[in-house]
Amino acid sequence: MEEKIKGKGGRRPGAGRPKGDSRIYSFRVGGKLAERIDSEPNKTEFFVRSIERALEGGGEREALTLPFFETSVVAGFPVPLDNDERSQDIDIIRLLCPHPEASYLVRVNGNSMIDAGVLNGDIVIVDKSRRDPGPKEIAVCELNGEYTLKHFVIEEGQGWLVPANPEFPRIRISSEDDFRVWGTVTYIIHKARD
Numbered sequence: 034m035e036e037k038i039k040g041k042g043g044r045r046p047g048a049g050r051p052k053g054d055s056r057i058y059s060f061r062v063g064g065k066l067a068e069r070i071d072s073e074p075n076k077t078e079f080f081v082r083s084i085e086r087a088l089e090g091g092g093e094r095e096a097l098t099l100p101f102f103e104t105s106v107v108a109g110f111p112v113p114l115d116n117d118e119r120s121q122d123i124d125i126i127r128l129l130c131p132h133p134e135a136s137y138l139v140r141v142n143g144n145s146m147i148d149a150g151v152l153n154g155d156i157v158i159v160d161k162s163r164r165d166p167g168p169k170e171i172a173v174c175e176l177n178g179e180y181t182l183k184h185f186v187i188e189e190g191q192g193w194l195v196p197a198n199p200e201f202p203r204i205r206i207s208s209e210d211d212f213r214v215w216g217t218v219t220y221i222i223h224k225a226r227d
Contacts, residue, residue: 130160132162137158138156140156145182145196146183146198148199151218157171157182157221159173168184168186168195171184171217172214172218173214173217176206180215191206192205192212
């Protein structure tokens, strides 16, 4: 019979789960988020802080408001806009993104949509919850792995990508094409040009 080594086995002070109401949670994280978490020196503290902030609403975006004057600016005789009492604060994100949780921004590269007011270098706000655009709306589409900004129309049962520039051709979508609509443009952002 083996002799029991003194001090081994049995209950040791400080061993085991700490008393209290804490629990262990386990989940998988991939890609860039995993790399970001790995860079944290104290992961437990990072998780607790992030979860508390999200549960308390601190993880949600704050409203960005700007003064909004209900009057229209005419391209004729001046209209006074210097009275702050006539203005109201508008949440600019809610105005530009009716569905902010389903919206994203894309920078435009090219001139195929200039007659629709979309210029090279503009940023468009896209609502990905709207994947069935009307023929006059502008859509972000994927055609055979390439992304494009066009009008999407159906004529006599046939799908077409239609540019808003006569220098560019219409593109017929065949049954062999890998095609999908990724969202509809809600607003176009560009700087005033000289």
